[in-house]
Amino acid sequence: MAESNNKYEQPVSRRHFLKNTGLVLGGLVVGGVAGSLLRRPEAPQQPGAAPAPAADYNQALMYFSPEQFKVVEAACERIFPEDELGPGAKALGAAYFIDHQLAGDWGFNAREYMQGPFYPGEATQGYQGRLKRREIFDIGIQELNNYSQSTYGKRFYEITPEQQDAVLKAFETDEVKLTAVSASAFFKMLRASTIEGIYADPLYGGNKNMDGWRLKNFPGNQMTYTQVIEQDKFVKMEPLSLRDHQH
Amino acid sequence: MARKLPKVDVVIVGVGWGGGIIASELTKQGLTVVGLERGKERKTEDYFMVHDELRYALRYEMMQDLSKETITFRSNTNVRALPMRSYGSFLMGTGLGGAGVHWNGHTFRFLPYDFEIRSKTIERYGEKKIPEGMTLQDWGITYDELEPYFDKFEQMAGISGAENPLGGKRSKPYPTPPMKMTPSMKLFEEAAKKLNLHPYPLPSANLSEAYTNPDGISRAACQYCGFCERFGCEYGAKADPVVTVIPVAKKTGKFEIRTHSHVRRILHTGNKATGVLYTDVTTGEEIEQPADIVVLTSYVFNNARLLLLSKLGRPYDPNTGKGVIGKNYCYQVMRGGATGFFEDREFNNYAGAGALGMVLDDYNGDNFDHSNLNFLHGANISVSQYGQRPIANNTVPEGTPSWGKEFKAASLKYANRTINVGAQGASLPFRHHFLDLDPTYKDVFGDPLMRITFDFEEQDRQLAAFMSEKCGEIAREMGASKVEVRGKLGPYDITPYQSTHNTGGVIMGASPETSAVNNYLQMWDVENVFVVGASAFAHNSGYNPTGTMGALSYRAAEGILKYHKSGGILV
Ligand SMILES: Cc1cc2nc3c(=O)[nH]c(=O)nc-3n(C[C@H](O)[C@H](O)[C@H](O)COP(=O)(O)OP(=O)(O)OC[C@H]3O[C@@H](n4cnc5c(N)ncnc54)[C@H](O)[C@@H]3O)c2cc1C
Ligand code: SF4
Numbered sequence: 068m069a070e071s072n073n074k075y076e077q078p079v080s081r082r083h084f085l086k087n088t089g090l091v092l093g094g095l096v097v098g099g100v101a102g103s104l105l106r107r108p109e110a111p112q113q114p115g116a117a118p119a120p121a122a123d124y125n126q127a128l129m130y131f132s133p134e135q136f137k138v139v140e141a142a143c144e145r146i147f148p149e150d151e152l153g154p155g156a157k158a159l160g161a162a163y164f165i166d167h168q169l170a171g172d173w174g175f176n177a178r179e180y181m182q183g184p185f186y187p188g189e190a191t192q193g194y195q196g197r198l199k200r201r202e203i204f205d206i207g208i209q210e211l212n213n214y215s216q217s218t219y220g221k222r223f224y225e226i227t228p229e230q231q232d233a234v235l236k237a238f239e240t241d242e243v244k245l246t247a248v249s250a251s252a253f254f255k256m257l258r259a260s261t262i263e264g265i266y267a268d269p270l271y272g273g274n275k276n277m278d279g280w281r282l283k284n285f286p287g288n289q290m291t292y293t294q295v296i297e298q299d300k301f302v303k304m305e306p307l308s309l310r311d312h313q314h
Numbered sequence: 315m316a317r318k319l320p321k322v323d324v325v326i327v328g329v330g331w332g333g334g335i336i337a338s339e340l341t342k343q344g345l346t347v348v349g350l351e352r353g354k355e356r357k358t359e360d361y362f363m364v365h366d367e368l369r370y371a372l373r374y375e376m377m378q379d380l381s382k383e384t385i386t387f388r389s390n391t392n393v394r395a396l397p398m399r400s401y402g403s404f405l406m407g408t409g410l411g412g413a414g415v416h417w418n419g420h421t422f423r424f425l426p427y428d429f430e431i432r433s434k435t436i437e438r439y440g441e442k443k444i445p446e447g448m449t450l451q452d453w454g455i456t457y458d459e460l461e462p463y464f465d466k467f468e469q470m471a472g473i474s475g476a477e478n479p480l481g482g483k484r485s486k487p488y489p490t491p492p493m494k495m496t497p498s499m500k501l502f503e504e505a506a507k508k509l510n511l512h513p514y515p516l517p518s519a520n521l522s523e524a525y526t527n528p529d530g531i532s533r534a535a536c537q538y539c540g541f542c543e544r545f546g547c548e549y550g551a552k553a554d555p556v557v558t559v560i561p562v563a564k565k566t567g568k569f570e571i572r573t574h575s576h577v578r579r580i581l582h583t584g585n586k587a588t589g590v591l592y593t594d595v596t597t598g599e600e601i602e603q604p605a606d607i608v609v610l611t612s613y614v615f616n617n618a619r620l621l622l623l624s625k626l627g628r629p630y631d632p633n634t635g636k637g638v639i640g641k642n643y644c645y646q647v648m649r650g651g652a653t654g655f656f657e658d659r660e661f662n663n664y665a666g667a668g669a670l671g672m673v674l675d676d677y678n679g680d681n682f683d684h685s686n687l688n689f690l691h692g693a694n695i696s697v698s699q700y701g702q703r704p705i706a707n708n709t710v711p712e713g714t715p716s717w718g719k720e721f722k723a724a725s726l727k728y729a730n731r732t733i734n735v736g737a738q739g740a741s742l743p744f745r746h747h748f749l750d751l752d753p754t755y756k757d758v759f760g761d762p763l764m765r766i767t768f769d770f771e772e773q774d775r776q777l778a779a780f781m782s783e784k785c786g787e788i789a790r791e792m793g794a795s796k797v798e799v800r801g802k803l804g805p806y807d808i809t810p811y812q813s814t815h816n817t818g819g820v821i822m823g824a825s826p827e828t829s830a831v832n833n834y835l836q837m838w839d840v841e842n843v844f845v846v847g848a849s850a851f852a853h854n855s856g857y858n859p860t861g862t863m864g865a866l867s868y869r870a871a872e873g874i875l876k877y878h879k880s881g882g883i884l885v
Contacts, residue, residue, distance in 0.1 A: 145717075145718065146717040146718065147717070147721075147722055148718065148719050148722065150719055150722065150723075152722065152723060152726060155722075172373075173373060176381075176399075176400070177381060178373075178374070178379045178380055178381055179380050179381055179399050179400045180380045180381055180384040180397045180398070180399045180400075180755075181381065181399065182397075182755070182756070184754065186394060186396060188394070188396045189389070189393065190807070191389060191805055191806065191807040191808060191809070192387060192388070192396045192398075192808060193396075193398060193399060193400065193402055193808050193809045194399055194400060195396055195399065232718065235717075239717075258716065258717050261717075262705055262708065263368060263372065263705050265704075266367070266703075266704035266705045267366075267367065267368040267705060268365075268366055268367070268368065270366075271368060279704070280704060282726050283704050283725075283726055283729040283730075284664075284729065284730060285664050285703075285704045285729070286664055287365075288365035288366075288541075289365075289539070289540075290537065290539070291537035291538065291539060292537065292538040292539065292540060292662070292664075292665035292666075293494075293535075293537055293538055295538075295662050295665050296494050296496055296538040296662065296665050296666070296670075296699075297494050297495060297496060297497075298497075298662060299497050301660035301661070301662060301730060302662055309363050309365065309366060312362065312363060312365075313363075
């Protein structure tokens with residue numbers, strides 16, 4: 068695990084940081100975050116104190132049925148498997164992330180143009196279907212199970228990892244034919260959201276304990292890199308999350 | 315019936331860079347200005363939780379809500395245009411400050427060649443060099459005429475940089491010194507110099523040091539936080555309209571901003587505008603705002619669309635080449651580039667700033683000989699360090715599977731071991747690339763969407779192939795263990811992000827026959843309407859647009875003040 072050794076690489080309290088970097092200027096200053104932070108009352112800071120392991124109340128389902136969840140969790144794990152390098156998608160909570168995302172705006176394509184008329188279109192014109200993401204997942208998950216059943220006589224999460232890979236490959240290459248949405252389009256969405264679930268801020272339910280970030284030595288949400296930016300040596304830092312901003 | 319409000323001097327449609335600059339310049343001179351902005355209010359305090367890649371970069375927190383309004387696209391007139399249902403190729407801004415809030419801050423000046431591109435091309439290579447169908451036009455202004463306005467924009471924004479050895483003449487140096495140099499920038503600089511090229515620091519709106527601009531606005535220095543483009547700056551370091559021009563306009567007491575105000579028509583009688591009609595999207599009420607002067611600053615698409623919806627100006631007809639509104643839509647050629655993989659070196663790729671890099675213009679504009687090349691213009695070549703956020707950046711060598719154990723290993727290994735040498739190519743106009751109203755798809759109010767008809771041409775493919783070779787050469791010289799070159803430009807595809815550098819549609823020029831606005835961005839056909847933005851570009855250069863668009867905004871402000879005094883067509 069990454070450990071910081073230089074003083075400036077320690078997590079810095081936001082207020083402390085802002086006070087010490089001369090960010091607050093006179094005159095017509097409009098840097099409002101700086102101002103509002105300085106007005107906030109002091110909260111006790113305990114950098115380095117390890118949080119006591121607690122139940123993760125985030126790990127419950129908002130959208131998937133337990134059966135759907137099992138399929139998705141197994142598929143995510145094949146996309147990003149646990150190995151000697153570290154945790155995989157399952158341990159990182161990627162399937163919970165996807166569940167939570169499908170429950171909200173993204174699952175409903177709420178900020179996308181979903182008015183008709185619907186025509187098939189060229190590949191260069193992008194997605195033209197009428198299905199929302201949550202519906203695409205419903206179909207895709209069902210078909211992962213169907214295809215596993217017909218090929219191996221078991222549900223997706225019951226077959227071996229090698230068999231799961233073969234099933235996913237069949238989806239990725241459109242060897243499996245679905246109606247309403249292509250198997251490869253579903254696979255692409257599954258892959259992309261798995262990656263999101265590994266690396267998005269832990270506030271969304273994946274990237275558990277920021278361990279996804281640690282895999283890549285990504286420091287998450289830091290206040291500043293002014294001291295790092297010119298350095299020739301790679302600087303490892305203990306990551307910070309948005310929660311560290313709030314507390 | 316719409317509720318009619320008291321008349322003001324000027325009404326501005328959209329409050330981004332264009333709207334903010336116009337508002338500050340006019341209110342400083344005492345004009346009363348109303349700014350109508352369809353989106354919400356924005357302030358620096360909003361960015362407390364901004365270091366959130368998912369929310370801002372992948373879920374487009376700050377961008378236009380496509381469920382309400384989007385564009386439609388087709389590659390040519392034989393294809394049915396279909397709506398851009400989700401984001402991809404470009405990201406339209408909304409809310410106070412517009413896209414200026416979540417831009418990178420690359421702030422270039424187009425080259426002298428750009429403004430006189432037709433004349434200069436013919437002068438050097440003869441008329442035959444311009445391919446059939448390419449509607450190349452001079453801009454009706456020269457670089458030297460525009461220079462003072464470039465300077466104004468740069469002083470206002472506090473651009474950090476050092477002189478471009480191959481650029482146009484400057485009256486003043488950049489107001490702040492260049493940004494810090496990262497190891498990858500140094501590698502690029504050394505490699506480029508060895509290849510006898512002319513690298514210089516990317517002109518940046520991120521601010522290398524604390525700066526107070528001529529309007530008395532102070533901003534803090536950039537923290538290289540790595541969450542810049544697609545994000546708002548929590549320090550107010552990045553120059554954006556909300557922390558620069560808008561407070562200046564507000565301080566005069568002459569600028570009223572109305573957010574949640576979606577403008578739907580420009581009202582007019584005879585050949586003069588009388589005001590605008592807008593909808594208060596919080597109540598649904600229709601409101602008429604009369605004004606002596608109407609300024610469109612609603613970005614390329616809505617600038618052209620509002621004119622077409624309001625039946626102002628002459629719509630462009632690609633069959634005859636006549637008409638002007640919708641003409642010369644251009645974009646950017648982003649495909650030429652190379653990735654260097656470094657086996658034995660790690661870079662602090664997680665750190666960075668929106669406009670942090672080294673660039674060169676040896677292959678941009680007409681800075682190199684095109685006699686034996688099958689394309690015109692060129693590209694700016696660069697190495698830049700934005701901060702490689704982990705969801706979007708998973709570069710693996712060619713041939714690596716895109717998922718599974720091998721993908722995991724390679725994406726982790728190379729997370730901090732790749733450097734990208736990129737080319738940002740010019741996009742030149744063709745007769746059959748244009749904007750018009752879609753016959754089928756409508757926005758949330760029932761108004762037709764803007765339709766884009768556009769594709770890449772042989773010009774673009776040749777340019778991309780040439781540039782990727784050059785980028786590859788530089789990446790190899792930088793010492794990469796392995797270099798992959800991306801030179802093949804397919805058809806224009808609306809799905810992958812390329813750049814939000816859409817241009818044209820309401821282009822400027824010397825004659826009403828071939829252009830919609832004059833060099834004050836005043837409409838030839840409707841003298842009290844000014845159309846401000848990259849919509850005025852007669853083509854797009856091998857650069858990001860906003861430096862030039864900002865300069866033109868200052869020029870337009872001057873024109874509006876003149877018009878307010880004396881009236882009439884200004885040139
Ligand atoms: C991620 C990203 C990175 C970028 N990086 C760079 C860069 O590094 N360098 C560079 O030069 N450029 C960059 N750009 C482009 C740059 O942001 C734009 O060129 C610039 O902001 C355009 O300014 P504008 O005022 O013309 O339009 P906008 O900033 O788009 O402002 C237009 C405003 O009008 C409003 N509006 C539109 N229609 C209506 C209506 N009907 N009624 C009321 N209001 C309306 C919109 O809500 C918006 O606020 C980037 C863009 C993006 C998205
Ligand atoms: S990189 Fe610099 S300018 Fe950009 S958001 Fe961070 S601090 Fe602001």
